[in-house]
Amino acid sequence: xxxxxxxxxxxxxxxxxxxxxxxxxxxxxxxxxxxxxxxxxxxxxxxxxxxxxxxxxxxxxxxxxxxxxxxxxxxxxxxxxxxxxxxxxxxxxxxxxxxxxxxxxxxxxxxxxxxxxxxxxxxxxxxxxxxxxxxxxxxxxxxxxxxxxxxxxxxxxxxxxxxxxxxxxxxxxxxxxxxxxxxxxxxxxxxxxxxxxxxxxxxxxxxxxxxxxxxxxxxxxxxxxxxxxxxxxxxxxxxxxxxxxxxxxxxxxxxxxxxxxxxxxxxxxxxxxxxxxxxxxxxxxxxxxxxxxxxxxxxxxxxxxxxxxxxxxxxxxxxxxxxxxxxxxxxxxxxxxxxxxxxxxxxxxxxxxxxxxxxxxxxxxxxxxxxxxxxxxxxxxxxxxxxxxxxxxxxxxxxxxxxxxxxxxxxxxxxxxxxxxxxxxxxxxxxxxxxxxxxxxxxxxxxxxxxxxxxxxxxxxxxxxxxxxxxxxxxxxxxxxxxxxxxxxxxxxxxxxxxxxxxxxxxxxxxxxxxxxxxxxxxxxxxxxxxxxxxxxxxxxxxxxxxxxxxxxxxxxxxxxxxxxxxxxxxxxxxxxxxxxxxxxxxxxxxxxxxxxxxxxxxxxxxxxxxxxxxxxxxxxxxxxxxxxxxxxxxxxxxxxxxxxxxxxxxxxxxxxxxxxxxxxxxxxxxxxxxxxxxxxxxxxxxxxxxxxxxxxxxxxxxxxxxxxxxxxxxxxxxxxxxxxxxxxxxxxxxxxxxxxxxxxxxxxxxxxxxxxxxxxxxxxxxxxxxxxxxxxxxxxxxxxxxxx
Numbered sequence: 203x204x205x206x207x208x209x210x211x212x213x214x215x216x217x218x219x220x221x222x223x224x225x226x227x228x229x230x231x232x233x234x235x236x237x238x239x240x241x242x243x244x245x246x247x248x249x250x251x252x253x254x255x256x257x258x259x260x261x262x263x264x265x266x267x268x269x270x271x272x273x274x275x276x277x278x279x280x281x282x283x284x285x286x287x288x289x290x291x292x293x294x295x296x297x298x299x300x301x302x303x304x305x306x307x308x309x310x311x312x313x314x315x316x317x318x319x320x321x322x323x324x325x326x327x328x329x330x331x332x333x334x335x336x337x338x339x340x341x342x343x344x345x346x347x348x349x350x351x352x353x354x355x356x357x358x359x360x361x362x363x364x365x366x367x368x369x370x371x372x373x374x375x376x377x378x379x380x381x382x383x384x385x386x387x388x389x390x391x392x393x394x395x396x397x398x399x400x401x402x403x404x405x406x407x408x409x410x411x412x413x414x415x416x417x418x419x420x421x422x423x424x425x426x427x428x429x430x431x432x433x434x435x436x437x438x439x440x441x442x443x444x445x446x447x448x449x450x451x452x453x454x455x456x457x458x459x460x461x462x463x464x465x466x467x468x469x470x471x472x473x474x475x476x477x478x479x480x481x482x483x484x485x486x487x488x489x490x491x492x493x494x495x496x497x498x499x500x501x502x503x504x505x506x507x508x509x510x511x512x513x514x515x516x517x518x519x520x521x522x523x524x525x526x527x528x529x530x531x532x533x534x535x536x537x538x539x540x541x542x543x544x545x546x547x548x549x550x551x552x553x554x555x556x557x558x559x560x561x562x563x564x565x566x567x568x569x570x571x572x573x574x575x576x577x578x579x580x581x582x583x584x585x586x587x588x589x590x591x592x593x594x595x596x597x598x599x600x601x602x603x604x605x606x607x608x609x610x611x612x613x614x615x616x617x618x619x620x621x622x623x624x625x626x627x628x629x630x631x632x633x634x635x636x637x638x639x640x641x642x643x644x645x646x647x648x649x650x651x652x653x654x655x656x657x658x659x660x661x662x663x664x665x666x667x668x669x670x671x672x673x674x675x676x677x678x679x680x681x682x683x684x685x686x687x688x689x690x691x692x693x694x695x696x697x698x699x700x701x702x703x704x705x706x707x708x709x710x711x712x713x714x715x716x717x718x719x720x721x722x723x724x725x726x727x728x729x730x731x732x733x734x735x736x737x738x739x740x741x742x743x744x745x746x747x748x749x750x751x752x753x754x755x756x757x758x759x760x761x762x763x764x765x766x767x768x769x770x771x772x773x774x775x776x777x778x779x780x781x782x783x784x785x786x787x788x789x790x791x792x793x794x795x796x797x798x799x800x801x802x803x804x805x806x807x808x809x810x811x812x813x814x815x816x817x818x819x820x821x822x823x824x825x826x827x828x829x830x831x832x833x834x835x836x837x838x839x840x841x842x843x844x845x846x847x848x849x850x851x852x853x854x855x856x857x858x859x860x861x862x863x864x865x866x867x868x869x870x871x872x873x874x875x876x877x878x879x880x881x882x883x884x885x886x887x888x889x890x891x892x893x894x895x896x897x898x899x900x901x902x903x904x905x906x907x908x909x910x911x912x913x914x915x916x917x918x919x920x921x922x923x924x925x926x927x928x929x930x931x932x933x934x935x936x937x938x939x940x941x942x943x944x945x946x947x948x949x950x951x952x953x954x955x956x957x958x959x960x961x962x963x964x965x966x967x968x969x970x971x972x973x974x975x976x977x978x979x980x981x982x983x984x985x986x987x988x989x990x991x
Contacts (some may be wrong), residue, residue: 221883228317228493233325235333236719240317242718244546246306253550260977264292265548284330288324291673296322307595335547336661336721337533337714341689341728343736351421353752354515355380360751363726366775374766376756376776381406382922383991384755387777388417390529390990391702392748393426394433394842395793414698418749422742425802431741433844434701435462437532437869439479439501442848443806444828445576446503446866449820450511450851452828453576454628458497459844460803463497473683473740476531476702481676483631493580496631499523499675503866504576506824512568517647520558520639526868527557531682533714533870537560540643547715548662552722555641556658562636578628581622591655594618626805636672663687683739695744699730700871702748704778705771712870722772758991780990781874785843785859787988788889792840794920794987795893795978797901797960799837806847807838808892810888810958811854821853839959859883883984891975892958893915893980898974899962909934916978921986941973 230238243264244252250259261283263269263389270282270292270890283289295305296319306312310558311657314322326329327767346362349355355375368375379387385405397405402814405417421427447524465475468571475495482488482496502522505515521540529538543774570576583591594614601611641652657673659666662688666673682690693714700706705918707727710718721727730744737743748754758777768775782790788809792798806832816831830850835840842861859879863869884890897916910930917925944951951968955976962971981987 206376215588222566223378228319229324233321233328233332235325236336238321241720242314242322246310246312246314246318248546248716249310252545252670253548254545256542257545264521265610265645267330269647271330282326282330284326285328287326290326292868293319293323293326296636301929335716336724337692337708337718338688340664340686341692341731343732344725344729346729347379347725347860348529351375355752357752358747358750359535359729360726360748361753363723363729364753367723368773368775371767371773373691373773373775375762376759376761376764378741378752378755379777379991383757384414385417387990388421388749390786392421392430392745392780393424394783395426396790396920397922399918402825413749414755418746420745425467426800428463428465429842429844431466431803432459432462434697434846437865437872438526438699439498440526440616440865440868441501442865444504444851445506445570446850449509449824450828451506451824453504454626454828455501455807456499457582457626457628459499459806461491461494463802464491464733466741469740469742470733472741474739476683476690477676477679480527480679480682481674484674484676490582492629493630494582495631499561499631500566500576500629502526504566504570505568506568506570508571510569514647515568516566516637517641517642518869519568520561521554521645522867523561524557526553527682529712529868529870531693533688533696533712533718534689535713535717540642541756546717549660552641552655552886553658553660555639555652555655556701557660559636559639559655559657560673560675562657563675565632576629576631577630578629578699582627582628583625587621587625590621591618594621609772637643643723663689676798678855685735690744691739692727695734696727696729697746697870698748699727702745702754703771703774704780709772710871712868723774742803753860777991781860781876782988782990783872784857784862787843787860787884788856789842790987791884791982793892794982797840797893797896798842799840801837801841803922804845807834807841807845809834809839809841809854810849810892811856815855816852832891843880855882856887880985880988885979888957890982891954891979892960894978895954895957895962895975896960897970897978897981898971901978902944902971902975909937912974915982920981921984933980936980937973937977940976941969944969945970 222428222592233239235538246490247264250257251264252258253263253265260277261274264281269524271280271284273280277291279289279291281290281292283696286291292305295303295315298304300310304313307680316986346359347366349362349365350369351374356362359373378384382402385397385402389395389401409543410416436459441455441462443452444454445453464470477485478492478495479498482492482494482497484496485492489498502519503548510539522539524540525537528534530761534549534558535546536554537550538546539549539551541551543550561827565578594617596615597616599613601614638654640650643649643652647750657678659678659681664681666677666681668677681687693711696706696708696714697711700711704982707723708714708721708732730747733747734740734744754777756775756777758779760776760780764771764775767773772780789798806827810833819829827847831847834841844856850864850866853862858864859877860883861873861875863872897920900919901912901916903910912934913930914924917929917979944954948968951972954972955962955968
């Protein structure tokens with residue numbers, strides 16, 4: 203009964219919270235269309251009275267002022283009469299006493315609240331001013347607002363925007379986090395790996411005024427920075443090692459992943475990064491790297507199923523490219539216009555197929571029926587191989603010039619052919635004569651009645667400048683990163699903000715349209731976007747600006763005064779606590795254990811996974827890396843998670859448990875879960891058990907002689923802090939119990955020692971090593987091991 207009583211109290215509190223929500227009297231002094239009105243109309247009205255003519259009712263569009271305010275046949279008055287809410291048909295219908303007359307209709311199950319009705323009435327009363335959607339207006343650099351607070355709460359313009367909003371709400375930012383938290387936060391955010399204890403000590407002891415900035419610069423220059431940032435981009439462009447459909451077979455694509463890592467490490471301009479991926483093959487005198495980058499166009503899923511229809515799958519591939527480009531660069535849900543005009547945004551179905559037409563020049567097949575090949579492919583020779591090929595080409599030209607005997611020339615050509623066969627291949631983007639693209643009625647690939655469309659961009663955005671010629675993928679790339687494009691810079695800096703604060707300034711990262719969210723700090727988002735463009739699309743500059751702000755350096759502890767004020771931290775009055783991404787959870791354990799290989803690039807690798815996990819894979823006789831999981835040998839078994847072989851239909855189960863996407867589609871935002879399965883992975887997955895044993899070996903060899911001395915050493919290595927008295931007592935009990943158990947059952951120590959390929963040193967007593975392995979597994983299961991504070 204005690205729990206039932208508590209349950210009733212919780213219900214009462216929840217009901218009270220609902221009843222205390224915004225009411226008709228809690229209205230802003232000035233009602234703004236974009237901030238207050240558009241979200242209501244988009245969520246409740248645009249389905250029937252929005253951009254999509256196919257489902258429009260009563261010939262009424264509420265997204266266009268000239269239609270909403272016009273006199274219509276069969277109606278006594280316009281839907282909206284600016285300045286006169288009582289003369290507006292919209293107000294009459296949304297507040298009608300008769301449920302059958304009230305809008306939205308009952309069967310929509312989306313009634314308006316009293317607060318929303320009052321907002322609409324006040325907006326009309328104030329003149330019903332429409333605005334273009336905020337994200338479609340080119341950003342201008344706003345002046346950072348003045349604040350009462352100065353340092354240490356305000357260090358750069360980012361802080362001015364954040365603190366000004368907090369001061370308006372009569373609140374203050376959180377204090378700066380301690381030195382250990384800051385150094386760990388920066389390491390996880392910028393490299394994805396934990397700091398070495400000596401690095402923590404150096405930073406804590408460095409009292410120079412620019413010590414923090416020096417640390418930031420060192421980490422931005424680290425080769426691991428590119429690996430950390432690549433994770434974000436590989437999710438967006440749906441990078442994987444397999445083709446996804448049907449048998450989900452292997453494709454040669456890993457050089458593209460390495461290109462992305464290099465691009466972030468060398469701080470390649472984002473505009474050039476964009477051009478090379480969309481149209482690297484079209485650039486004048488395209489280099490190997492640029493042709494590798496153009497592999498972006500071949501990253502989508504493809505099929506090799508014998509009964510598949512080539513025409514159908516060419517339409518599937520085209521739609522996938524439109525979705526990916528629109529999400530990645532425009533933050534737009536253009537996929538909603540594949541079968542009809544978009545119901546909420548001004549994107550027409552013609553816009554969808556015009557975008558698809560940009561990619562109609564890519565040489566490809568609807569169905570690939572040639573084993574593990576996905577032609578066209580291109581060779582990727584190493585330095586010595588390139589030199590050898592060049593020498594053979596020169597020799598061949600020389601033989602042609604001197605009219606050498608045919609058999610001599612054939613021998614040289616055969617030698618070149620054999621060398622090329624041994625060189626790694628990668629699927630390539632090759633431009634051919636564009637095939638015609640039709641608007642598919644209702645998205646039906648079998649319906650050929652739609653008009654042929656030419657490449658173009660949506661009408662509501664700035665136009666292309668191509669002087670009447672057919673636009674190419676390179677024109678599309680140039681348009682995406684033009685100063686006039688209102689979306690691309692906003693979308694990318696919003697991703698960066700979410701990476702470092704857990705939530706974007708506009709929360710829905712893949713939709714800056716009407717169904718997305720009004721930014722919590724719109725001027726800050728615009729300032730960051732303009733700063734990004736005017737810095738020369740400098741990614742490291744933008745990141746440095748964010749992570750050197752006082753806002754980023756705040757403590758992530760939740761002060762009591764913020765619990766009721768901002769539980770979701772949308773004011774950014776504190777830092778966020780975030781679970782590490784799935785790849786980094788394992789990377790962290792390997793780094794702490796000493797097993798991690800920091801080798802960068804190369805073919806994907808296969809760490810441990812359950813033996814029978816791929817037993818049900820049906821590859822229909824096809825062979826190759828996607829058909830059988832054979833664990834990698836040597837250091838490749840301990841590579842970072844982003845190098846793990848990415849089979850879309852059978853994602854590595856440990857990474858899946860930590861919400862890593864399968865990348866069948868573009869992923870802008872990973873979910874974050876907290877499940878018992880994750881704890882079981884940390885305890886029992888062979889990678890973590892082996893890492894715990896290797897860590898235990900280090901503890902015994904380097905941590906000292908006494909238990910507490912060793913435990914404190916282990917905590918410093920794993921968590922950058924000492925263990926407290928309660929932890930020492932608890933883990934001491936665990937150690938003694940486990941050592942006694944392994945002493946009584948020595949055969950069980952053999953099981954511990956045999957996990958993984960790394961051989962433990964024989965000098966350590968077996969029971970002691972096994973007991974310390976149990977302690978290490980407990981440490982690996984601590985919240986701090988999988989959390990960035």
